[in-house]
Amino acid sequence: MSNVTLKIGGRSYRIGCAEGEEQHIAKLGATIDAKLEATPGMASQSELHTLLYAALLMADELDEARKGTQAAPSASKGAANVAEPLEMMANRLESLASRLEGAGASS
DSSP: OEEEEEEETTEEEEEEEOTTOHHHHHHHHHHHHHHHHTSTTGGGSOHHHHHHHHHHHHHHHHHHHHHHHHHOGGGHHHHHHHHHHHHHHHHHHHHHHHHHHHHHHHO
């Protein structure tokens, strides 16, 4: 098991990952951070809302990739290569957002 520290929305997150996945996870984190940087007003949002918004952006991209896959079967292999990491990251972000939401409700 290895760890990667991601900087997303001006905040740092330590994420566990399999050995050898560090660079891939760091790249996905940078993609999410870039999406949030391009969205005005995110700096003033809570950590939960920032992560939730990031998860929604990634889920939207995944949905669009899936629609593109259905419309163009010949490109399905390339779209699947992009969609799978996006889906994994969206699931991780949704899980983290749920945990943060639970922690916020208990405090």
